[in-house]
Amino acid sequence: MTLLSWTAVLSLLAWAWLLLGQGLFWRTDVRLPRRGEPGRWPDVAVVVPARDEAGVLPDSLPSLLAQAYPGRAQVFLVDDGSSDDTAGTARALAARAGDGALPLTVSSPGEPPPGWTGKLWALRHGIGQAHAAGAAYLLLTDADIAHRPGSLRELVAAAETGGYDLVSQMARLRTATGWERLVVPAFVYFFAQLYPFRWVNRAGGRTAAAAGGCVLLRADTARRAGIPEAVRGALIDDVSVARAVKRAGGRIWLGLAERVDSVRPYPRLAGLWRMVSRSAYAQLRHSPLLLAAVVAGLALVYLVPPLVLAAELLGGAPATAVAGALAWAVMAGTYLPVLRYYGQPPWAAALLPFTAGLYLLMTVDSAVRHHRGKGAAWKGRTYA
Known part of the structure; x- marks a missing residue:
């Protein structure tokens, strides 16, 4: 097996774990519990x-x-x-x-x-x-x-x-x-x-x-x-x-x-970018090692499947292409419930690798801003 094949298999295994072993995170049925009313309504x-x-x-x-x-x-x-x-x-x-x-x-x-x-x-x-x-x-x-x-x-x-x-x-x-x-x-x-x-x-x-x-x-x-x-x-x-x-x-x-x-x-990407990047590196406790691990993990899980599929369809091993296609299919399938919650069309699930790439760049930008001394900037304030 080539390095590309092993990478495709690792991505597929990662998605198998995410599908079954990460608390069924992709389901959207966790809604406010509806029970009876209290006997007395507190202040x-x-x-x-x-x-x-x-x-x-x-x-x-x-x-x-x-x-x-x-x-x-x-x-x-x-x-x-x-x-x-x-x-x-x-x-x-x-x-x-x-x-x-x-x-x-x-x-x-x-x-x-x-x-x-x-x-x-x-x-x-x-x-x-x-x-x-x-x-x-x-x-x-x-x-x-x-x-x-x-x-x-x-x-x-x-x-x-x-x-x-x-x-x-x-x-x-x-x-x-x-x-x-x-x-x-x-x-x-x-x-x-x-x-x-x-x-x-x-x-x-x-x-x-x-x-x-x-x-x-x-x-x-x-x-x-x-x-x-x-x-x-x-x-x-x-x-x-x-x-x-x-x-x-x-x-x-x-x-x-x-x-x-x-x-x-x-209305524009810049506002969404600021919303994510202002706290992304803080989520990683400002650790370069955690940043490197997250970037590698995002690439393996979200970017590898479509890239491997495209590369193998141009003249590679069919088994590797199948692994990439299966990983992409599982990825899209887990994204569908959230898209339904937001009233978005099912075909948008295929765009998740592109969106994940944007989030990867936002996370890197958050780290760059931190190391430049800009910290988390929001509404005129900057926190180190």
């Missing part, structure tokens, strides 16, 4: 960190204010040093919300001190307000996340009746433009591959993750886990929060959303 504080979000708040904040929750709930929007009129926009939207809307408090803690990211500093301020208000649950949700009617009620019911300390839903991201349709479903697919939802939700399991756009957290568990102080410098704050909860003995649940949507537009 909830919704905490929204917001920096330069005046453009998206009209599409997201009214959905929170309009939540019909049987218990007591209020919204704390924390303006994280915005250069636009984020605070004024939020107040104007609350004034137009009318009777029956959840009460809104808008505040600003000022610039974060050294050792804190801006978002977590804002969350610290909002969580402090929530504790002072006596909230039993904290809904940590981003400013670009819209909640459909019943979202808050279903989240609390799932946590209360299921005995969870943290319930998180991965918001359905926008797929309105061509680049969004190409990149966004793959983002969810790769996240689930790194953190299989079934492993995350397994009692006593070590895998921990959350989706930062929508995290419902018990207030007493937040105190016990030291959140957010315990994760104050984390760039990937959602995963860090979930790990802190599990370390404190809490139970967590993570799945795909049905009533939670991201309204942030990414």
Whole structure:
């Protein structure tokens, strides 16, 4: 066997493992548990960190204010040093919300001190307000996340009746433009591959993750886990929060959303590129060795199958071509459920190697930016 043949076989074996041994990550049936309603609805504080979000708040904040929750709930929007009129926009939207809307408090803690990211500093301020208000649950949700009617009620019911300390839903991201349709479903697919939802939700399991756009957290568990102080410098704050909860003995649940949507537009590749590259190298703990391993792994798993198939069809060994074709077929088959979740055509599964190549370049770019001293740049701030 040639080196090319061995590479094709290794790629096929890798896909056999991913298909069966990685927590069935490719399935999209992990949805919010639907059980009965609690006997008593606990108080909830919704905490929204917001920096330069005046453009998206009209599409997201009214959905929170309009939540019909049987218990007591209020919204704390924390303006994280915005250069636009984020605070004024939020107040104007609350004034137009009318009777029956959840009460809104808008505040600003000022610039974060050294050792804190801006978002977590804002969350610290909002969580402090929530504790002072006596909230039993904290809904940590981003400013670009819209909640459909019943979202808050279903989240609390799932946590209360299921005995969870943290319930998180991965918001359905926008797929309105061509680049969004190409990149966004793959983002969810790769996240689930790194953190299989079934492993995350397994009692006593070590895998921990959350989706930062929508995290419902018990207030007493937040105190016990030291959140957010315990994760104050984390760039990937959602995963860090979930790990802190599990370390404190809490139970967590993570799945795909049905009533939670991201309204942030990414009309061009550059915006999606920044979204991925700002934290990709942090995910690898800024390790050159891990970076090299990930680049090699992505190439073997996603790029080798189509390249081998093309090379062998031009005059190579039929058996090698078959191995490449089978690996590509398994790859596409595991991608189909995510494409269906996002309403995309099945033929788009064949494009996954190209999209994976983009993610490979984004990861390398993240490392290059870090070593150039630019760190993770986001909305005018750069973290080393």
